[in-house]
Amino acid sequence: KMVGRAQGIYVSSCQHRVQLLMATTFVFESGKYNGSTLAMVGKNAIFDEVREMPIVGGSGFFRLARGYALARTHSF
Numbered sequence: 001k002m003v004g005r006a007q008g009i010y011v012s013s014c015q016h017r018v019q020l021l022m023a024t025t026f027v028f029e030s031g032k033y034n035g036s037t038l039a040m041v042g043k044n045a046i047f048d049e050v051r052e053m054p055i056v057g058g059s060g061f062f063r064l065a066r067g068y069a070l071a072r073t074h075s076f
Contacts, residue, residue, distance in 0.1 A: 040056065
């Protein structure tokens with residue numbers, strides 16, 4: 001079941017490696033988090049096995065959220 005969507009932008013941020021600067025908002029559209037968002041902004045070195053990106057805010061249930069997200073690539 002889909003609980004929301006992601007929207008944002010990414011740009012190439014390095015001349016020597018494949019790295020992206022990402023600004024992403026996760027918008028929740030069902031369940032108890034319906035209408036809430038989480039905002040993530042940071043560097044994504046896409047060929048690293050695990051990447052850590054900061055959570056810099058949110059709205060609704062996640063207002064003033066702080067923390068981090070771990071990203072892994074499942075397929076490329």
